[in-house]
Amino acid sequence: MNHQLIVFLKALLGSCKDLLPIILVIAFFQFAVLQQAMPNIGDILVGLALVVLGLTFFIYGLEMGLFPIGESMAQAFAKKGSISWLLTFAFCLGFGTTVAEPSLIAVAEEAATVAAAGGIISNTIESQLAYADGLRFTVAFAVGLAIVIGVLRIIRGWPIQYLILGGYVVVVLMTIVAPSWIIGIAYDSGGVTTSTITVPLVTALGVGLASAIKGRNPMIDGFGLIAFASLTPMIFVMIYGMVIS
Amino acid sequence: MELFFEFLTTLKETVVDVLPILSIILGFQLLVIRKPIPHIKQVGFGFIYVLIGLALFLLGLEKALFPLGKMMAEQLTAPEFIQTGEQVLTSIHWTDYKWVFIFAAAIGFSTTIAEPSLIAVALKAEEVSGGAINANSLRISVAIGVAFGIALGSYRIVVGHPIHYYIIAGYIVVVVQTFFCPKLIVPLAYDSGGVTTSTVTVPLVAALGLGLASTIPGRSPLIDGFGLIAFASLCPIIAVMAYAQLTEARTHRTTKKLEKRKRIKEEKRNLNRNNEAP
Numbered sequence: 001m002n003h004q005l006i007v008f009l010k011a012l013l014g015s016c017k018d019l020l021p022i023i024l025v026i027a028f029f030q031f032a033v034l035q036q037a038m039p040n041i042g043d044i045l046v047g048l049a050l051v052v053l054g055l056t057f058f059i060y061g062l063e064m065g066l067f068p069i070g071e072s073m074a075q076a077f078a079k080k081g082s083i084s085w086l087l088t089f090a091f092c093l094g095f096g097t098t099v100a101e102p103s104l105i106a107v108a109e110e111a112a113t114v115a116a117a118g119g120i121i122s123n124t125i126e127s128q129l130a131y132a133d134g135l136r137f138t139v140a141f142a143v144g145l146a147i148v149i150g151v152l153r154i155i156r157g158w159p160i161q162y163l164i165l166g167g168y169v170v171v172v173l174m175t176i177v178a179p180s181w182i183i184g185i186a187y188d189s190g191g192v193t194t195s196t197i198t199v200p201l202v203t204a205l206g207v208g209l210a211s212a213i214k215g216r217n218p219m220i221d222g223f224g225l226i227a228f229a230s231l232t233p234m235i236f237v238m239i240y241g242m243v244i245s
Numbered sequence: 246m247e248l249f250f251e252f253l254t255t256l257k258e259t260v261v262d263v264l265p266i267l268s269i270i271l272g273f274q275l276l277v278i279r280k281p282i283p284h285i286k287q288v289g290f291g292f293i294y295v296l297i298g299l300a301l302f303l304l305g306l307e308k309a310l311f312p313l314g315k316m317m318a319e320q321l322t323a324p325e326f327i328q329t330g331e332q333v334l335t336s337i338h339w340t341d342y343k344w345v346f347i348f349a350a351a352i353g354f355s356t357t358i359a360e361p362s363l364i365a366v367a368l369k370a371e372e373v374s375g376g377a378i379n380a381n382s383l384r385i386s387v388a389i390g391v392a393f394g395i396a397l398g399s400y401r402i403v404v405g406h407p408i409h410y411y412i413i414a415g416y417i418v419v420v421v422q423t424f425f426c427p428k429l430i431v432p433l434a435y436d437s438g439g440v441t442t443s444t445v446t447v448p449l450v451a452a453l454g455l456g457l458a459s460t461i462p463g464r465s466p467l468i469d470g471f472g473l474i475a476f477a478s479l480c481p482i483i484a485v486m487a488y489a490q491l492t493e494a495r496t497h498r499t500t501k502k503l504e505k506r507k508r509i510k511e512e513k514r515n516l517n518r519n520n521e522a523p
Contacts, residue, residue, distance in 0.1 A: 018364070021355030022310060022445075029317055029351075033344055034326075039313075046248065047309025050301045051359075057298025058361050059368075065291020067369070068284060069270060076278045089273050096265040102258075103447045110451070114466050160432045161423045168416045175409045184408055184471030191442040191478035196299060197263055199362035199440050203369050218373045224432035226366075230439030230478055 008056070015055040019048065062200055070204025071211075078212035083155065090151040093205070094229060095144035097198040104139060107192050108132040111185045120181055120245070134240060135185075142236035143193050146228035147202065153224070154209045157216060160224045167231040174238040182241025189237045190230040202226060255307075256300040263296060302361065306445065314352065315452040321345050322456040339403045346396045349453060353395035353477060356445040357388035366440050370433055378433070382488065387437045390484030391477045395450060398476035402457045405464060408472045415479040422486040430489035437485045438478040450474060 030036055038044065077086040098104060112132040116123045121131050153163060175183060194202075202225045210222035274282055282288055320326055321344055357363060367380035401411055423431055442450070450473045458470035 018359045021358050022352075025348075025351040025355045026310070026313055026317070029321070029348055030313070033348075034317065034320055044309040044313065047305040047307070050305030051309065052305075054298045054300070054302030054305055055359070055361060055364075057294045058302060059298075059364060061291040061294025061296075061298055062365055062368075063291070065288045065293075065295055066365075068291070069282065069288050072283050073270070073274065073278065076274075076280060080278065085273075085277050089269070089277070092269045092273070093266070096269045100262055100265050102262060103443065107447075107451070110455075111471075114470065118465065160435065164435055165420055165423065168420070172409075172413055172416065175413075180407075184469070184475075187408060187412060187475030188471045188473075191439065191474040192447055194362065194439045194443060195262075196362045196365075196444050197266060197295065199443070200365040200369075201266065203366055203436075207369060207373055219370075219429050220432060222373060222432075223366075223370070223436050225436070226439040227432065227435030 008060075011056045011059065012052065015052045015059075018055060019052055023048065058196075066197070066200040067204045070201045071208035074205045074208025075212045078209060086155075087148050087151060090147040090205075091144040093144075093198075093202065094147035095140045097195060097201075098143040098193050099136060099140035101193065101195045101198075103192045103195070104136060104189075105132075107185075107188065108135040108139075111135060115181070118181060131244070134244075135189075135237065138236050138240045139189050139193055139233045142232040143229045146232040147225060149232075150206065150225040150228040151209065153228075154206060154216060154221050155213065157221060160220075160227070164224075164227055164231060167228075167235070171231070171234050171238075174235055177242065178238035179241050179245045182238055182244075186234050186237035186241065189233040193233050194226055194229055199226060202229070252300060252304055255304045256296065259296055259300045259303065267292075299361075303444070306448075310445075311448055314449045317348065318449065318453040318456045321348050322453070322460050324460055339400060342399070342403050345403070345453075345457065346399055349399040350392040350396040352449055352453070353446070354388045354392035356449060357391040357441050357481075358384060360441060360443060360445050362440045362443050363387060363437070366433075366436060374429070378430075383433075383437070383485065386484045386488035387441055387481040390437075390481030391441050391446070393484070394476035394478075394480030395453075395473055397480070398473040399453065399457060401472070401476075402454060402464060402469050403461060405461075405469065408475065412475060412479060415476075415483065419479070419482050419486070422483060422490070426486040426490045427493050430486060434482050434485040434489070438482040441481050442474050442477050446477065447474060450477060 027038075030038055073089075077089065080086075109128075109132050112121070112128040112135070115121050115131060116128050121127045149163070152158075153160065178186070203223070206225040207218045207222035210216040210218040210220075213221075216222070274280075322342075326344075363384055364380075367383045370378045370383060371380040397411070401408065426434075454473040455466055455470040458464045458466045464470075
């Protein structure tokens, strides 16, 4: 028990260190640059304590739950030997985790508001909702497809750089033909898709697959799934923009 | 007590967000793999810890950091702050925004260090590489990349250049680096672009971008407000590959130095031997 307490306290200290830069930055700008007093300091201290505690629990659970389940499923699929089931799982994981992703929902709504203000879509709630939902499902589909391509790459052992660099070429070409108002949103959509729970799961899945398949190196073949998941949404959102206008 | 209810609400929201993932995992495990989950008890507790941790984390951010950070982004980009004490300028010079750029870099660096998904990937990379990749060095390189990216992205919004020139230039750098950097790091570097921007970074950075785009005359939030996140996902790729290149160069140099020292020693020994010989 005592030993566990020490481990927990150490983890807590680690989280404090992770958070220290933010505290310093906020304090510096508040006092030195904006020259204001800290508003409701009590709330802030409570909030910071919660963040530290939350981060500690998250990392604890990560090693206990998320990493093991991702790897054990990867190994089970590799043993089963059915590629089609593995790819179905990959698509569902990508689509399912993205479609409900809060930061994507937030960005889609923001984009809809701005699009309505800019006169791209009509200024009614229904058309804004339709636009935001369309954007959300497009990105989710793109992420599902990305994980499928990424898993296929691990199975076949394709080198990642040609696929990603090929993707970049497509992004550049699409940028030329896509309407200019969608470009910023499209580029951003690549970054917001991958959530805090998806990333560890998908990483563990990739590393697990690469270690279960003969001749694959977990370092070279296991990583890279997230890279695909941040690339394809850009392409698909630009297609979405072209379809809408 | 009120805090506890807030926590329950956040926990409920987190559970709802995680429900699709959970049902996919359970569905495939039960219907396709058809085997019990190994160490089910431990994994179950792990999931509960993750949920509680994430809920606490989000609640804390909502309470402490987001309101303050967003307010700062608004105040720093407000015209009154930019033009302190002077008469209203007819044209804005980008150097007037120096505090915005410094803030952008600082907030980009510090939020990335606290980003849970980056911690996850860094831990995994350290484990898989057998310690050859240090989790903290990886996180710091990514954070430097994000800091530079967000500062550069803010500069772009201020001067109003089209985003795609920057992104395409960044892609070219990535392509060139890919051919020269150690092969082991390439997939991890590509991944680090996607993992940097999630829970902590996105809300603050989005506030900064929209604040900038809506206060600078001639910028539209629609075209110029977005794009900061794109910079924050591109620059870490470059930073991580650069980190690998630097490490490689350094080890290369030390091995060369050692070899040189060895050679000199051997030559000396040979010389001594020759002198001793009659």
